[in-house]
Amino acid sequence: MTADLFETVGDAPPTRETIAEGAVLLRGFAWPFEAELISALRAIVKQAPFRHLITPGGHRMSVAMTNSGSLGWVSDPSGYRYDPIDPDSGNPWPPLPDVLCKLAASAAEQGGFNGFAPEACLINRYVPGAKLSLHQDKDELDYAAPIVSVSLGLPAIFLFGGLKRSDTPRRYRLEHGDVAVWGGPSRLFYHGIAPLADGEHGVLGRQRINLTFRKVR
Template sequence: MDLFSAQHPDFVSLAEGACWLPGFALPVMDTLWSGLQQHLSAYPPQQMMTPMGLMSVRTSSMGSWGWVGNSRGYAYSATQPGKHLPWPAIQPVILKLAEEAARRAGYPDFVPDSCLINVYAPGSKMGLHQDKDEMDFTQPIVSLSLGIPATFLFGGAKRTDKPVKIPLQHGDVVVWGGASRRFYHGVLQVKTNIHPLVGAQRINLTLRKAR
């Protein structure tokens, strides 16, 4: 099957335990985008440092646990960097969307406690990596895309496994867990573009059960 034909099905299997749900978030996008704008205004995304250097994306978080990084490493934190204040709760529309996407993918008991928000300007990218800082690997990962297109790389259990290139669009959701829970994944450099709702940026929401 050609995964990237003009006529996408609403469910595309990527690997055992992983799927792509084109346009899954579109029915609630108006509410979702309105709430997300309010969040980003109140909790502006910032570039995090990692042991490899400054990230090209800017990040913010919602939920009991936010994702933070510094020159020594990265981890989940219950408080915002430098403020010692808790992150805001995951907004209800985002929480419900993540739970429904996970259920569609075969994970009926997903209740995330962390929502990482990555903001990609043109030229930003995300190298191949595993999500392995969580405590319960029976829980899947739900990734939601907004704004300009991006090519998502979904690899295998080893960094050297050749990844599949998935052309994500506004409103697409990818879910992976089970046998593919710790597969390598990343995002190619985002190309210059304009989205009529979100503007010249791509925003990715990654929901996980961190603790």
């Protein structure tokens, strides 16, 4: 990540867009947090670098990822799970910085979920062509808490479906600074990211960074 990862995007106030019961898009919500986010993310990635996980089926994920928090999401041939230890280093995952907790809690509150205290932040890095297939976030024990997802860098097409994999997903363009929050009736909706289109973002270059906050237990 470069020193100019973030810059002021604009002064327009965030807007709130309801996409399903319990699910909202908060356009530009992360902008006020940019200055602190860059410092926090650089420190996290230095301690726990991005890596490409292997699915239980033996496939290498196109999205590179790392984690921050008391628990991190990992995948290997034995399955998907949360673990307090980074398997690459043997050390605990970097703790969640205050700015990330504040951003996640504030976004969750705007989505109608008060008191959100994430235990894990999954940090995904997409390059052109990378994608995330439709899936449910169901490795957590606490479905009462929402999912908070922050988009940075290149725009992406967010696919948001329903409770069945066969439900046709709606498509939403996510820009730098947008935050998606979903919980309640939408908590287990299938979702994903379409293959990332090539481009050059003025701040992040040819990549997209996504922060996904979750309460696990």
